[in-house]
Amino acid sequence: MPDTSDVPSDIELIKQRKKDGIEIPLQKDVQARTTTTYLEYVRLVHNALPELDLDEINLSTTFLGHRFSAPLIIDSMTGGTDEATIINGRLGELAEKFGFGMGLGSQRAGLKSEELAATYAIARKNAPNAFLIANIGGAQLAKGLSIDEARKIVKMISANALVVHLNTLQELVQPEGEPKYRGVLAKITELAKSMDVPVIVKEVGAGISREVAVNLEMAGVSAINVAGAGGTSWAGVEKLRAETADNSLKKHLGEMFWDWGIPTAASLIEVRRAVKLPIIASGGLRNGLEVAKCIALGANMAAMAYPFLKAAARSKEDLFEFANTVLAELQSAMFLVGARNIQALASSRYILTGALAQEVSRT
């Protein structure tokens, strides 16, 4: 779960919070309700004469200097509890075997004890060659998380990159959240200058606007993960936690802002137009056709969180089967548009319709 401003010092409490962060998305429905990703408004153009065989299609690509066997990242999720060790272990195996990237959940808890650090490090143990992304929260940066601590977090999983997650909506709704974001951009700038690995900035389900993207580019970050609306709702997760905590104001705010944010496709298009940085598309992506649409819209990589969690919680076999299905869907979409590789997919024609077409024509 994204890190909120004040993690209780007691390790058992941290574990419980991290446990909620996995169990609520798995056991309750906290997906978007009235918004969508807007990817349904993107149509790839059918090519009846692709002049290629399905098995010629090459899914591999390069991102931040690393070779991936497909443009896929398991988005940042978990760590800090026993369940997380199992999930991160399985996701690590998937990343290694399939050549995907993988993000870890917010790791500040891992600084507290060796025991908690091990719940993250299992991913590197199982994925010695994969592109692993360490994770810290913007709110923690504002609060004073030091460069030295950020380095320790990277070292914990021998990460290839560090992501900073921006989670204002979650901080706002969470019963114990601290919506304090003053000074975060300066901290990101300092981090981007000081770290030995690329610094990526991501949202957690409310999207990145073009203004924010421009600020991040100027801050020197290496890539942006738009993580837009249409998938897992952190207002939804925290609303359910607020209910348990009997906090009626937070519960009300969670209900009101459940679907807040920039739909993923709209965010991706506006960020692509605004900056030259590599982009990861995420937020509500659920299949390989949606991955293909995001690449055509200008994303360099695509990431999913909840679908990988759901499959990993069931079994390693289900997780691998899900990944194979996504790859088959992506490859099928590429065959149907006549794209023999990811570069060709990136320049294939698409049509925008409905609310998405209206929205991006205004911006």
Ligand SMILES: Cc1cc2nc3c(=O)[nH]c(=O)nc-3n(C[C@H](O)[C@H](O)[C@H](O)COP(=O)(O)O)c2cc1C
């Ligand atoms: C169980 C779970 C835990 C998450 N924890 C984190 C986290 O610790 N740090 C972070 O940056 N994002 C976290 N996220 C957000 C995801 O990385 C992603 O941006 C968001 O869920 C949208 O993707 P989805 O709709 O595919 O789930 C989490 C998501 C889920 C489902």
